[in-house]
Amino acid sequence: MAQADLLVDLVRNATSGDQLAFRKAAEGLIQEEKQKGHRLLAERLAKALQPNVAQARPSPTRPIGGAAQKELFYEITPERKLDSLVLPEKIRVQVQELIEEQHRSELLHAHNLNARSRVLLAGPPGNGKTTLAEALAFELMYPLIVIRYESLVGSYLGETSSRLKNVLDYARTQRCVLFFDEFETLGKERGDTHETGEIKRVVSSLLLQLDEMPDYVVVVAASNHPELLDRAVWRRFQLRIELPTPTRRQLTQYIDSIAKRCSVNFGYEAETIAKHLLGLNFAEVEEFCLGVVRRAVLDLKTEDAQQITKLKLEQWKGRLRPAVKRTEVVEREQEGTNS
Known part of the structure; x- marks a missing residue:
């Protein structure tokens, strides 16, 4: 059933007091949102449909995924709104434009255009890079997937690239915000003579993976030292924002x-x-x-x-x-x- 029809049935059944029909229409709407990839919205709707009973609040962060993935990232339900952040107006406008493009991506696709989906945040520690990534996920109603470097980076040849591919493959299965903090850990300049060949292979693999990411996966990378990033990495990010120390x-x-x-x-x-x-x-x-x-x-x-x-x-x-x-x-x- 089309979403418009589901919404009409939902309102009609709610006003008539038909609880059984109301629940059936609501479950149909939840299923449709899941099929569209709006997993976070579907989860919120399902939670709202549950009886209002006191429940222990779950931990805001939890490792998830298959056995090969569960230690590589955290999935977080975002709670910070964009309006709660103190941002320069020019930065706020840029973020709002990206949010609009994501919400109206189907219109862009009809004109053979893609919504922007890759953001690079730079600036000193503590100035709101992680918070901005969370607020972006909240406004999009996407889950926030945070990379865990302590598990991602391996000591054996090709291990890091393989694990990175596993994480990105998982991200492709849904609409989400994929967040890389301290991005210079993975995207370091390949021309640095002090770095090993393994790091250079990781950067090359990362670039290829970013090029293949669909536009419904919003990749946000944060760096305290953007000068260390590979020059080819910069080109992959359509939106580059500097968050300076506050005035x-x-x-x-x-x-x-x-x-x-x-x-x-x-x-x-x-x-x-x-x-x-x-x-x-x-x-x-x-x-x-x-x-x-x-x-x-x-x-x-x-x-x-x-x-x-x-x-x-x-x-x-x-x-x-x-x-x-x-x-x-x-x-x-x-x-x-x-x-």
Whole structure:
């Protein structure tokens, strides 16, 4: 039955109170979504159809697949929305365009065009590359498959290439977002004289595999050191995004969003806290804010956590972290003031 007819039956049976017919129509819709490859959406619909009983929440990450695959990746159900991320507008627009292309891929196919499906994210650690990949998967309603390098990279000749092929073969069976963190591990420059022939063979195999991936598999690669990537690797990615260290204005917005999400009054303006934390990445700022939130909850001071925030700021001044050049901090300060 066409999806439109299933939806009409679903609404009709729901309004008439015919539970048996309603469930039959809903199950038909779920089956159709499975056949289209919309596995995550089908799972959500099936879960919504289940009786509303208290259940233990499953672990957000779990290794899956066959015996030869299950240790090579994790499949994660994404939970972060794109709107929850603090992104420069030009990056947000690019991501939204890719999402639209994926959602309307059938129209593009009718014109002999493919939806863009390969994204390269670059930038220092903690600036949101992994989070952006998760948000992309959430908006697409695709599962997020994360590669496990500790199991993927083997010590024997051809072992890594073979395992990589197994993972990509599995990804091709469904609509998904396939995420490679620290992508320079696999896509390193083949001209590097210090690298072994095995690594060069892995890169060559990876390039061939990427070329053969269908456009319904969105490949997202993240790298802290994009300068190490092979030049041929760059060409495979249609969308290349740099996520720089956040400006003061971005940190202000991010701190304010955490305060609202956690229902905690930090006792200081978000902009003031951002000034003290300028130079940190999003991950570090989130950890600072959650540290204040934890203490405020335990001390029953969520309505006014000013003293806790003040104490945490003093503690963070002496916190061990990578040195940031003063010139970089000044540049970010100026950028945040001018934006």
